[in-house]
Amino acid sequence: MKAATFFDGTEWRDGVVELADGRVRLRDERPTPDLPRIDGVVTGAFTDHHVHLQLVEHGRLSSSRLGRVVDLGGNPQVLRRLAVRAVAIDYAGAFLTAPGGYPSDRDWAPEGSVREIADPDSAAAAVTEMAAAGATRIKVTSNSSAGPVFSDDLFRAIVRVADAHGLAVVAHAEGVDEAQRVVRLGASHLAHAPFTERLDDDEIAHQAASASWISTLAIHDDPERAIAIDNVRRFHDAGGTVLYGTDLGNGPMPVDLNAREVAALREAALDEAALLRALAPVDPLDAASALLLLPGSSPAAVDPLDARPLTPADLKV
Structure with missing residues (x-):
């Protein structure tokens, strides 16, 4: 048993780590002064808020530093059957798009991963289908560079039934103008930080108050890439919520924490505290959570890229 400083999702606190049933567990308990302290700080494993599990070797997640992933486009029936040890999987189910819209014409889109929505009735049917399949959010595509997009009225109808x-x-x-339009119409998250154009400061302020952005900076x-990083820098400065996401499955990248994405977020001026919030570690007090050890003398000195699994060997005195 050792004392440890841990991140509870909001702030750093002190607790106790111990070995229970062969696994390291964290207890929310004030350590006694004589208890030896672990060398480093502890978090839950990190979250990637934008992945496509059908496009990667998802079994490799179990040995990664990710404890939660959010799939933003796949076959809902396949996704509901996926299970990866010690990794929570949330998913949106199928992409909802206009007839002929992105990514309905893409070879990489898995079979059953796209629903083409022509009217409010088909919108209601698709959202109801995703909800019944266990989706925790709805993914809508609005890519005017690659094909037709929803009208304002139909987009609003999707938002209403999702709500x-x-x-x-x-x-x-x-x-052009799609990031601005979809947030005005009720999208609460952008799957990618805006990269088509530089948003003006008024729009940045509006978005910071209205939506969260999933980063995906390193895919560009x-x-x-420069446009997206500049937008994220100003969005973060305006108080907007930036979430770490990689678009895992979009080209070669590690099935793990992505050093290129972390570097891009730092380039966008997220400090270590903001970066850790973007990585959204899972609750370290949950008995099912994998725990990570971040070497460093204090929370201000740690680097998430140095994180490794906390093991029983770390509790030896």
Whole structure:
């Protein structure tokens, strides 16, 4: 048993780590002064808020530093059957798109992963289907650079029926004015930080008060990468919520914490505290949570990229 400083999702606190049933567990208990202290700080495993599990070797997640992933586009019946040891899987189910819209024409889109929505009735049917399949959010595509997008009225209709099911709408917005439009129409999350164009400061302020952005900065090359990083920097400065996400499955990348995405978030001026909030560690006090050890003398000195699993060997005195 050792004392430990841990991150509870909001702040750093002191607790006790111990070995229980062969696994390291964290207790929310003030350590006694004589208890030896673990060398480093403890968090739950991290969250990737944008993945596509059908496009990667998802079994490799069990040995990664990710404790939760959010799938934003796949076959809902396949996704509901996936299970990865010590990793929580949330999913949106199928992409909802306009007839002929992105990604209905993409070879990479798994069979059964797209629903083309033509009217409010088909919108209601698709959202109800996703909810019944266990979706925790709805994914809508609005990519005017690649094909047709929903009208304002139909987008609003999707938001209304999603809201009736208690599901937030996450939008892939691409093309001139699409990021601005989908947030005005009720999307609460952008699947990608805006990369088509630089948003003006008034729009940044509006978005910071209205929506969260999932980063996915490292999938871009310049000039889109530079545009996205500049938007994220100003969005974060305006108080907006930035969530770490990689679009895992979009080209080669580690099935783990992505160093290129972390570097891009730092380039967007997220300090270590903001970066850790973006990584949204799972609750370390949950008995099912995997725990990570971040070497460092204090929370201010740690680097998430140095994180490794906390093991029984770390409790030896």
